[in-house]
Amino acid sequence: MTRAVSLKVSLVCTARDEADNIAALLDSMLAQRRLPDEIVINDCGSRDATAEIVRAYAARNPRVRLVAGGFNIPSGRNNAIAAASGELIACTDAGLMLDPDWLGRIVAPLELDQADLVGGFFQPDARSTFELALGATNYRTVDEIDPAGFLPFGKSMAFRKIVWQAVGGFPEWASHCEDLIFDMAIERAGFRRAFVPDALVLFRPRSSLRAFARQYFLYARGDGMAGLWPRRHALRYATYLALASLLAALARWPPARPVGVLALAVGVGVYTRAPYRRLWPRAAALPPRARLAALALPPIIRFVGDAAKMAGYPVGLLRRVRVRGE
Numbered sequence: 001m002t003r004a005v006s007l008k009v010s011l012v013c014t015a016r017d018e019a020d021n022i023a024a025l026l027d028s029m030l031a032q033r034r035l036p037d038e039i040v041i042n043d044c045g046s047r048d049a050t051a052e053i054v055r056a057y058a059a060r061n062p063r064v065r066l067v068a069g070g071f072n073i074p075s076g077r078n079n080a081i082a083a084a085s086g087e088l089i090a091c092t093d094a095g096l097m098l099d100p101d102w103l104g105r106i107v108a109p110l111e112l113d114q115a116d117l118v119g120g121f122f123q124p125d126a127r128s129t130f131e132l133a134l135g136a137t138n139y140r141t142v143d144e145i146d147p148a149g150f151l152p153f154g155k156s157m158a159f160r161k162i163v164w165q166a167v168g169g170f171p172e173w174a175s176h177c178e179d180l181i182f183d184m185a186i187e188r189a190g191f192r193r194a195f196v197p198d199a200l201v202l203f204r205p206r207s208s209l210r211a212f213a214r215q216y217f218l219y220a221r222g223d224g225m226a227g228l229w230p231r232r233h234a235l236r237y238a239t240y241l242a243l244a245s246l247l248a249a250l251a252r253w254p255p256a257r258p259v260g261v262l263a264l265a266v267g268v269g270v271y272t273r274a275p276y277r278r279l280w281p282r283a284a285a286l287p288p289r290a291r292l293a294a295l296a297l298p299p300i301i302r303f304v305g306d307a308a309k310m311a312g313y314p315v316g317l318l319r320r321v322r323v324r325g326e
Contacts, residue, residue, distance in 0.1 A: 009107055010086030010161075011036035014076030015094040019048040026057050026064065028097045034104030036063065036090065042080035043068045074170035074178035077154065081164055089164060092201060093155040097125065099200040106158045106199035116191035117159040117183065119152025120199030121145075126282075127204060129290045133297035134205040134212060136279035137272075138305065144274070147195040154179035156201045163191050173323075176222025209304055216305045217312035224316020225323075233313045236306055243267075272298045 011029055015022055022041075029039050043051040043066060051066060058064040067083045070076030073093075081089055088110050090103055102120060109115040121142060124135025154170075157179070164170075167185040170178045187193065206212040223229055243264075250260040275298040283294045 007088050007107075007111055008037045008086040009034075009088045009090055009103065009158075010038050010040055010081075010084035011090045011092070011103065012040045012042070012077065012080040012084055013092050013094060014042040014044050014070060014073060014080055015046065015050055015054075016044040016076070017046050017048045017050060018094040019046070019050045019053060021095050022050050022053050023057075025092070025094060025096060025098070026054070028100075030057075030061065030063070031100055032098065032103040033100050034107070036103060037086055038084065039064045040080045040084045041066050042070060042076045042083075044070045044072070044076035070172075072172065072175055073154070074174060074182075075172040077178075078169040078172065081161065081169065084161070087161055088158060089161050090158040091154055091156075095203065096122075096155055097202040099202070102156070102199050102201060105196050106156070109194040109196065110158060110160060114192070115194035116163045117152060117186050117193045118157065118199075119150055119193070119195050120156035120158075120201065121195075121197045122153065122156050122201045122203055124205050125202040128207060129286065129294050130209075130297065131205045131207060132282055132286075133279060133294045134301055136282055137275040137298045137301045138205075140274075141278060142197040145195070145197065147197075150195045151180050151183040152193070152195075154182075155203065156199060159186070163189075166191075171226075174222060174226055176218050177226050177228060178222075180228065181226055209300070212301070213304050213308040216308035217315075220309035220312030221316040221319070224313045224318075225320050226316075227320060233309070236310060240306065240310065268299055272302060275302070 013025065018025075026039070026041075029036065041054045041064070043054065045068075051068070054064065054066045058066055065083070067080060069079035077091065088107050090106060092098060106118050106120045109118050122139075124131070124139055126132040126135050163186055167182065167189055169182075171181045172178075174181055183193075206215055220233070223233065246260060246264065250257050276295070279294060279298065283291045286294060
């Protein structure tokens with residue numbers, strides 16, 4: 001039987017202009033049943049009261065420390081980790097809430113010497129009908145995850161500080177997807193990885209289609225810059241090219257329209273099957289009108305997300321080519 005070894009844990013987060021939610025995150029950090037030995041918040045050039053709020057917490061609680069530095073998320077994370085004194089680093093993001101058992105669960109495999117990098121999970125905390133539909137459409141549930149292939153996200157991960165040092169930290173050239181690049185570097189270096197599905201953080205989905213489209217554009221741009229998932233993106237382009245060809249054929253040959261419309265409806269049904277499976281029980285408590293609105297949204301959300309990704313990915317590829325040419 002493996003016995004856990006208690007190691008010093010630093011809980012880190014980088015933030016910029018998060019005055020409206022940083023207090024809630026700090027409260028959830030300080031409410032952990034397994035308290036961190038220190039909480040290191042990196043202020044990445046905030047123009048609002050974020051730093052002042054963290055300073056007020058630090059004045060009341062010696063566990064909390066404020067540092068400043070960095071120019072984006074990975075550089076801010078690296079600055080926080082460099083300033084941390086713990087052997088184990090637990091990492092999350094601003095705008096989230098931690099389950100009270102999150103820290104204890106996510107560091108357990110490290111203390112049991114079962115892993116060097118641990119991924120926790122995350123759940124949407126919807127506050128509107130749109131956010132409910134977006135959460136169900138775009139975010140998988142635990143039963144849909146393959147633990148062996150799951151790459152930890154920066155919002156819910158823990159690792160040994162020596163692992164961070166060994167791979168050179170988070171890639172500061174990456175404006176997005178830096179956590180996945182970090183994970184892959186750790187995997188290439190031969191370190192062990194574990195998935196703890198009940199180490200949960202709660203996040204609020206984007207509140208509008210416009211904000212969601214911008215988020216997915218930036219994600220795809222980051223994929224392009226990092227050269228990530230080329231087959232996945234190619235398949236998306238191919239699928240929509242086939243759809244456009246089908247619609248063009250239906251416009252030219254009216255007799256085929258009933259069959260074409262049926263094929264299109266079946267395709268949309270297959271594509272949105274998982275979102276509707278998640279959404280149906282969540283929407284049950286909504287008033288009838290709100291429930292209908294929620295059930296109408298998954299196809300729209302899927303299309304907008306795909307369009308944003310198809311716009312963002314080539315922008316990232318172009319930036320990648322330019323950087324390599326400099």
